[in-house]
Amino acid sequence: xxxxxxxxLGKRYGRNWALRDCTLAIPGGRVVALIGPNGAxxxxxxxxxxxxxxxTRGEITVLDGIAPGSPEALNGIAFVAQDTPLYKYLSVADxxxxxxxxxxxxxxxHARARLGALGIPLDRKVGRLSGGQQAQVALAVALARHPxxxxxxxxxxxxxxxxxxxxxxxxxxxxxxxxxSVVFSSHVLSxxxxxxxxxxxxxxxxxxxxxxxxxxxxxxxxxxGPVEQSDGVAQALSVVHERRAGRHTHLLVRTSNHLSVPPxxxxxxxxxxxxxxxxxRSPEASALAGxxxxxxxxxxxxxx
Amino acid sequence: MEIDKAIEGAADVSPIEFRxxxxxxVPTYLQIVQQVEQALRLGYLVAGDRLxxxxxxxxxxxxxxxxxxKAYRELEHKGLAAGRPGQGTFIEGTLDVVxxxxxxxxxxxxVRWMGEATKAGLDEEGIAALVASAFQDLRQTKAAKVS
Numbered sequence: 321x322x323x324x325x326x327x328x329l330g331k332r333y334g335r336n337w338a339l340r341d342c343t344l345a346i347p348g349g350r351v352v353a354l355i356g357p358n359g360a361x362x363x364x365x366x367x368x369x370x371x372x373x374x375x376t377r378g379e380i381t382v383l384d385g386i387a388p389g390s391p392e393a394l395n396g397i398a399f400v401a402q403d404t405p406l407y408k409y410l411s412v413a414d415x416x417x418x419x420x421x422x423x424x425x426x427x428x429x430h431a432r433a434r435l436g437a438l439g440i441p442l443d444r445k446v447g448r449l450s451g452g453q454q455a456q457v458a459l460a461v462a463l464a465r466h467p468x469x470x471x472x473x474x475x476x477x478x479x480x481x482x483x484x485x486x487x488x489x490x491x492x493x494x495x496x497x498x499x500x501s502v503v504f505s506s507h508v509l510s511x512x513x514x515x516x517x518x519x520x521x522x523x524x525x526x527x528x529x530x531x532x533x534x535x536x537x538x539x540x541x542x543x544x545g546p547v548e549q550s551d552g553v554a555q556a557l558s559v560v561h562e563r564r565a566g567r568h569t570h571l572l573v574r575t576s577n578h579l580s581v582p583p584x585x586x587x588x589x590x591x592x593x594x595x596x597x598x599x600x601r602s603p604e605a606s607a608l609a610g611x612x613x614x615x616x617x618x619x620x621x622x623x624x
Numbered sequence: 625m626e627i628d629k630a631i632e633g634a635a636d637v638s639p640i641e642f643r644x645x646x647x648x649x650v651p652t653y654l655q656i657v658q659q660v661e662q663a664l665r666l667g668y669l670v671a672g673d674r675l676x677x678x679x680x681x682x683x684x685x686x687x688x689x690x691x692x693x694k695a696y697r698e699l700e701h702k703g704l705a706a707g708r709p710g711q712g713t714f715i716e717g718t719l720d721v722v723x724x725x726x727x728x729x730x731x732x733x734x735v736r737w738m739g740e741a742t743k744a745g746l747d748e749e750g751i752a753a754l755v756a757s758a759f760q761d762l763r764q765t766k767a768a769k770v771s
Contacts, residue, residue, distance in 0.1 A: 351688050488686035496679045496689035514644065514652050514687040537651070591649065 321348035321384045323469045323501045324369050329378035331364050338364040340525040342378070346503065346518065348469075350532075351495060353516035354505040355596065360522040362505040363402065366473050369503070370399040383468055395424055398467035402474045404458035408447030412457055415446055419461050431464035434490070452483025456490065463494050470494075472504040476511075488515055509593045519592070521599055528599050529607045533592060536607065540595050543571045545585035553582060560605045561598035572598040574607060638676040640668050644685055652687055656695035660704065664719045673715045675705060 322345045329342040339361040346352055354362050367373045368380050371389025386393045406415060412435065420426040435442065440453050449457065455475065462470055475491075476484040492515065494500060506512065512519070512533075519536060521529035529536070540560070545553065550569045554562065563570040572590060573579070581587040590598075599605055640663050642656050650658070663669040676684075678692045696713045699705040706716045722730075741751050 351690075485686050489683045492682040492686055492688060493679055496682045510646070514646070514685070514691070517688050517690050589649075 322346060322381075323348045323350075323352075324380070324382055324503065325385070326365075326368075326380045327378055329365075329368065329380050330376050331361075331368060331373065332376040337525050339368070339522075342522075342525075342527050344520065344527055344530055346520065346530070348384075348501045349499065350501055350518040351492075351516045352501075352503040352518040352520060353512045354503060354520045354522065355507060355509070355512070356522035356528075357507070357600065361525045362522055363473055365522065366399075366471055366503070366505060370397055370471055372399075396468040398462035398465050398470050400458050400462050400470070400472040400475055403478060404455045404475070406446045406454055406458060409445060411443055411445055412440060412449075413442040415457065415461065416442075416464075419464075423465055425465050427464045427466055430466075431460045434460045434463065438486075438490075450483070452479050452486060455479060455483065455487050459487065459490055463498075463500075466498065467500060469501045469503065472502070474505055474507075476506070476508065484511070509596055513592045519596075521596060523600060523603055527608065528603070528605070529596070531607055536595055537589065537592065539574055539576060539607075540590045540598075541573050541575060541579060542588050542590045542594070543573055543579070543581065543585050544568055544588070545571075545582070549582070549584070553585065560595075560607075561602045638680065639663075639673050641676065642681060642685060644687070653691045653695040653698065656681075656692065657698050657702075660695075660699055660715075661719060664704065664715070669715050671715050671718060674711070675699075675713045675715065677712050 324344065324346040326342050326344045329339060329344075330337060331339040342361070342365065354365065356362055364373070368375055369382055369388055371387075371393060380388060382388050382393050383396045386396070407418075410418065416428060416431050420428055432442065435457065438453070438456055440449065440456060446454060446457060459475075462472075470491075472491075476487055479487060488511070491502065495502060504516075516533060518532050519529055520527065543553065543557075545568060547564055547567055547569045550562065550564065550571070554571060557571070558574045560572045560574055562572070572594065579587055599607065640659070642659050644652060644655055648655065660669065660675065675696065678689055678696070681687070681692045682689050696705060696707065699713070700707060703717045704715065704719070705713050707713045738751060741754070746754065
């Protein structure tokens with residue numbers, strides 16, 4: 321099952337393309353991080369997926385072929401927009417009551433139990449809660465609809481570290497117990513590794529990475545060696561990014577098979593943050609799951 | 625001082641709780657595997673103990689449930705734990721602990737070698753770098769034998 325599938329999707333605002341030629345198949349049952357610099361098209365893609373805006377070009381379907389914004393899609397997807405907008409002058413209880421009247425599927429006891437466990441008073445006005453508590457209210461409302469897919473736009477950007485941790489643990493617990501699929505956008509790289517298992521990197525409106533994080537980690541290595549041999553070694557490999565110093569150089573390399581390192585070179589694993597930064601610095605490189613991925617089958621030819 | 629207790633109710637308290645070191649460079653699932661092995665070596669875990677439930681670990685560390693499942697699968701693969709449907713994952717095996725006497729002999733050999741390395745002019749960092757690089761050789765030899 322694919323939660324979000326797009327084919328050459330494009331969205332233009334005035335003369336600017338916010339999203340261009342975006343082809344994706346995001347598998348279900350995953351926690352997907354959608355990352356990229358500001359203005360990369362993250363929010364646009366999420367809004368297209370939840371049906372808040374229409375595409376200029378191309379196709380997009382959700383939850384295995386359903387049109388975004390259709391009644392079936394609206395029922396199956398919950399969306400928490402950026403900065404978790406809520407009505408500040410309503411109490412928490414009134415917020416729950418309001419949403420329960422607006423949606424088809426609603427599990428009130430679920431929401432109240434969740435908020436009770438977090439110690440959030442139901443009679444308090446939403447505007448008088450802390451930022452972390454407001455985010456938890458928005459999340460509880462979204463989860464009480466028992467969605468198949470939960471979409472969140474920058475859910476933790478404004479939260480302090482403790483609130484961020486609590487928010488993510490509530491979210492991960494819901495994934496563990498209800499098996500929902502999650503797609504969230506973020507530009508905090510360091511925390512992704514422990515939370516997401518699939519990564520989509522957008523940059524300048526295009527898809528640069530769309531792959532399971534395990535696969536990304538398994539197929540990227542960092543080779544360090546003397547700078548004068550760099551070109552020769554790089555020629556035989558699919559190099560994503562090179563950081564060259566006076567005497568040595570670091571090559572971030574994408575490879576599908578076991579590398580036998582040339583003498584004098586060190587070979588080590590990379591991490592998600594380094595991989596993502598490498599791709600962001602080399603906008604022409606891409607890592608897309610499935611056939612057609614760049615591999616370096618000839619890697620051993622030079623020094624074998 | 626506040627003490628976070630994993631679960632209230634003495635009967636169901638998990639014997640261990642995992643912690644993560646994001647700066648270590650070790651993948652999260654492997655950190656969990658290593659902490660179970662370490663707890664086995666130190667006697668915090670014995671056969672028959674239930675490992676923390678996936679939901680508990682996830683809620684405590686804010687990590688992806690698949691990561692915990694992967695760690696528990698790895699422990700099962702190593703024969704250290706076994707899943708019981710509907711109940712959780714339980715410790716089964718024990719680690720082959722090297723007898724204390726042998727450990728002491730190995731340690732004496734290492735200390736002697738470190739003395740020689742110091743005499744040769746290596747400081748602690750130098751020794752650590754040499755050991756790390758020797759480990760890499762050892763792993764490559766092992767990998768070559770396997771393939």
